[in-house]
Amino acid sequence: MERGKSSLQGVGVPSLQGVGVPSGVVDQGVSQGTYYAAVIENRADFTGRVVVDVGAGSGILSLFAAQAGAKHVYAVEASEMAEYARKLIAGNPTLAQRITVIKGRVEDVELPEKADILISEPMGTLLVNERMLESYVIARDRFLTPTGKMFPGVGRIHMAPFTDEYLFIEIANKVCNVFVCI
Numbered sequence: 200m201e202r203g204k205s206s207l208q209g210v211g212v213p214s215l216q217g218v219g220v221p222s223g224v225v226d227q228g229v230s231q232g233t234y235y236a237a238v239i240e241n242r243a244d245f246t247g248r249v250v251v252d253v254g255a256g257s258g259i260l261s262l263f264a265a266q267a268g269a270k271h272v273y274a275v276e277a278s279e280m281a282e283y284a285r286k287l288i289a290g291n292p293t294l295a296q297r298i299t300v301i302k303g304r305v306e307d308v309e310l311p312e313k314a315d316i317l318i319s320e321p322m323g324t325l326l327v328n329e330r331m332l333e334s335y336v337i338a339r340d341r342f343l344t345p346t347g348k349m350f351p352g353v354g355r356i357h358m359a360p361f362t363d364e365y366l367f368i369e370i371a372n373k374v375c376n377v378f379v380c381i
């Protein structure tokens with residue numbers, strides 16, 4: 200996957216407007232803009248292909264993939280968000296014909312065909328927190344063809360040491376409330 204720009208300028212991004220989804224999920228303009236650019240700028244990877252959106256949430260990445268010409272997108276979402284995804288996707292009838300929302304865990308659901316592409320937003324705090332990466336790998340093993348691609352296909356953790364006296368005292372106080380501090 201080539202690196203994409205994170206700009207939404209001049210592109211027809213499917214909209215979340217009017218769909219009652221929690222603000223914490225939709226206030227992700229930078230992340231969604233980056234994904235949109237990555238999908239649209241790599242349109243050739245999606246055109247005519249079968250895609251699985253792993254942990255589809257609102258379904259916005261499924262819409263991006265369908266807009267990029269995916270033959271079919273399976274939007275797999277374990278939580279009640281699957282219902283919101285259905286509403287959002289139904290609001291885009293042209294794309295909805297090529298998207299199936301499946302409520303369930305990627306570890307459990309069965310799909311009618313293998314996928315050429317997995318797309319997901321599995322990054323937690325410090326990449327691995329929330330353990331969604333593990334589900335992403337399980338989805339790869341269960342659904343992806345041997346020559347398939349993953350968006351994203353790599354994750355990096357960057358660290359930079361710093362000191363902050365007030366933050367240190369705050370955390371030290373919390374730790375001392377739980378453990379005995381000398």
Ligand SMILES: C[S@@+](CC[C@H](N)C(=O)[O-])C[C@H]1O[C@@H](n2cnc3c(N)ncnc32)[C@H](O)[C@@H]1O
Nearest residue numbers: 254255256257258276277278303304305320334
């Ligand atoms: C970071 S959110 C994805 C957001 C989504 N890309 C969007 O734009 O709305 C991760 C989603 O994955 C779902 N999820 C987590 N583990 C899952 C699993 N094992 N199977 C299916 N969905 C899962 C969560 O319920 C959550 O909605």
